[in-house]
Amino acid sequence: MSTATLNVTTVKADFPLLGREVNGHPIVYLDSGATSQKPRQVLDALDRYYEEINANIHRGAYLIAEKATTAVEDSRAALAGFVGASAAEEIVFTKNATESINLVAHSWGRTNLSEGDVILLTTLEHHANIVPWQQLAAERGVVIRWIPLDDDGRLDLTDLDQLLDGVRLVAVSAASNVLGTLPPVRRIADAAHAVGALCLVDASQWVPHYPTNVADWDCDFMVFTGHKMCGPTGIGLLWGRRHLLDAMPPFMGGGSMIQNVTFEGFTPADVPTRFEAGTQPIAEIVGLRAAVDYLNAIGMEAIRQHELDLTAYAMRTLTERFGDDLAIHGPHDLENRGGTLSLAYRGIHPHDLSQVLDQHGICVRAGHHCAKPLMKVLGVNATARASLYLYNDESDVDALADGLAAAGDFFAF
Ligand SMILES: Cc1ncc(COP(=O)(O)O)c(C=O)c1O
Incomplete structure (x- = not known):
């Protein structure tokens, strides 16, 4: 350390x-809780990308396309190291934390949840970690329950065992964007696992400020957004356990996310490509890597x-x-x-x-x-x-x- x-x-x-x-x-x-400022090192990385290696990735067999592809995959590996993931394939690039949560709600939620299943949220959550679950609830008859707060603005976990009855997923912020509260994520993940539920951590307000290790939390999904941690806008991240991601269908369909397409249908690519449909925010992925390097150097x-x-x-x-x-x-x-x-x-x-x-x-x-x-x-x-x-x-x-x-x-x- x-x-x-x-x-x-x-x-x-x-x-x-x-x-x-x-x-x-x-x-x-x-106002860094809304978005952080960007250091020269990140701005320079964006410029360098566009001035020296701008090309689409995973496609061209020419030098700058290969360099752009390598830059994206290097960024994925750097991000994996930054959050304690065991493999780069567990890192899915998205537009932001909001898209990451929507991805899990659509892909994992719609595959695994049905009427009467319960999702447990906390009273602290940002709308990004509420509305996708409410949309799912309205569509599938899933029930949403809430962990209350105590008078000091901490989670009141007194009735956690009762609240967990019938729960399939707990979705909790690692740090509140309003109160600054730091919930005991590991304790909540352990309690979720004890009843067979999964735990998703919204780490949007955590990752920019603290060392992050998904293994320490023992969570199943973790999301955050690049622009609050010195990175560019338009780039976010989903980390998920490999076996969970492997079992999830694609979120969006289109180019890049397929293994094969015929007149009859398609077969999806492996993870993480399966979840990265269309041209990716390549410059922003490179910029996020520069942000990680910047934060790591400090x-x-x-x-x-x-x-x-x-x-x-x-x-x-x-x-x-x-x-x-x-x-x-x-x-x-x-x-x-x-x-x-x-x-x-x-x-x-x-x-x-x-x-x-x-x-x-x-x-x-x-x-x-x-x-x-x-x-x-x-x-x-x-x-x-x-x-x-x-x-x-x-x-x-x-x-x-x-x-x-x-x-x-x-x-x-
Ligand atoms: C705790 C928390 N979760 C999620 C988000 C959503 O981030 P984004 O708008 O980048 O998707 C925010 C942004 O303010 C946040 O503070």
Whole structure:
């Protein structure tokens, strides 16, 4: 395990966009939960791909086509290593986490689930890990059940055994995009397996921030999205156990995903090609590999530690400065949360808050964060969310605190 520490000044300098000004202020980017900024290393990799080896993959028998194919398969192998997969074939490239979950819902779900089967979700889930299951439920008569939250915004697993009755699949986020909560994924996967169910992990808010190992979780499927981890948009990933992927029919049909096509029908290719219909986002796959190399060079353990320290600083600073005027939703103990801070400040509407912060160059997200069931449980329509990443430092947190104070003044409290 790397013990290197992260030099945030050097890291910041890698991200061209973080050098710009917004509304006359140096940008303070606190919306990495929505999408991360991209380092020069990733932008250069995209340029190099298009300038030097742009060609379609798995087709041409000429030099640049072979190089493009190799770049894609090297990226697959690098991603496998990054998440602890046992083979590159277990890595399926998709457009994003949303497509990965839809792939499992369509291909595994429609093959294996029927009326009365239960899918267990948690109250924390992003719509991406709710709606595909609701579509399946509406089509197949599958039942959806929910793991509730305790008062601190952690999963309440008191009744987990009862909730698991009849369950075929548990789908859980490894990290909440609203509360920062880090559910005990291994415990949930073990409980799922004990009743013969599978476990899908939505790791969209985990993989960018922590070392990832699917074997440690002992899950069956894991999904994430490239654009939140310094990679380009338009590229995501599904990892699945090989025997499960082997038994799943294709999600989409078309070019590239077949072994043979006749007038009568088709035979699908092996995994993962079976699930990668049509021309792939080749540049984005290459860009994602560059993002993995970038994060690995810094060290995921160093990133985890940096964010832990910064989250502690942010919670301390905001609490000391604003006291009861400011609420931070979700767990307050750092063992159970990451650097996603959903704020409620003096009754100011989150959209108003984010507009005033924007006047100070500060980017935070206001809204329901694609987690409307969770908003209902929290009793709010929206929150203002500041999310920290490897390129943020204490000066960003201080700017946020100054911006909040300015918003308080602006609304004349
Ligand atoms: C926890 C979680 N899951 C899934 C998604 C969906 O990601 P994408 O829109 O890239 O598919 C997000 C994006 O915000 C997320 O935060």
